[in-house]
Amino acid sequence: MLLAVLIANSEGNILVERFNGVPPEERLHWRSFLVKLGADNLRGVKNEELLVANHKSVYIVYTVLGDVSIFVVGKDEYDELALAEAIFVITAALKDVCGKPPTERLFLDKYGKICLCLDEIVWKGMLENTDKDRIKRLIRLKPPTEF
Known part of the structure; x- marks a missing residue:
């Protein structure tokens, strides 16, 4: 299960978080x-260079993209490789929506x-979805034309 997707700015303020199966406490x-x-670890890291960590029997893959840091946490079948695939899709979608690696202002816009x-x-x-073109079609908020 993908437990969390978290995006933070360079100061450590959380911009977006999605938790799944994690108790509120x-x-x-x-x-x-x-x-x-x-x-501790993202200073000097290049855009989209992946780092991996392990904590409490879960896997964490994280990276930097522009001015934001992206963290993906998973367990069981979502090991480092599956999380790397998830973070690649997320970074590609962010670059696609923003047109370039995002600054914090562009991200918030x-x-x-x-x-x-x-x-x-x-x-x-x-x-759920890993195809960039399909994600673009789904976020248009128009009824689907193909089934």
Whole structure:
């Protein structure tokens, strides 16, 4: 299961978070842990260079894209390789929506579309859509024309 997708700015403020199957009382722990993990390890990392961590029997894959940090947390069948695929789809969708690696301002300007993309990529803890063109069609908010 994909437990969390979290996007934070360079100061560690959380811009978007999606938790699946994580009790509310544990979410604060995960927020602070992931932000601290990013603050400790993401300085000087190139865009889309993946880093991997393991904590409490779950896997964490994280990266930097422009001015934002992206964290994906999974367990069981979502090991490092599956999380790497998920983060590649998320970064591709972010670049597609923003037109380039996002600054914090550009990210917040496109916040609604980014949230729609995340909802199409991850649904109830499962990686749902990985095709960039399909995600673009789904976030147009128009009725589907093909079945």
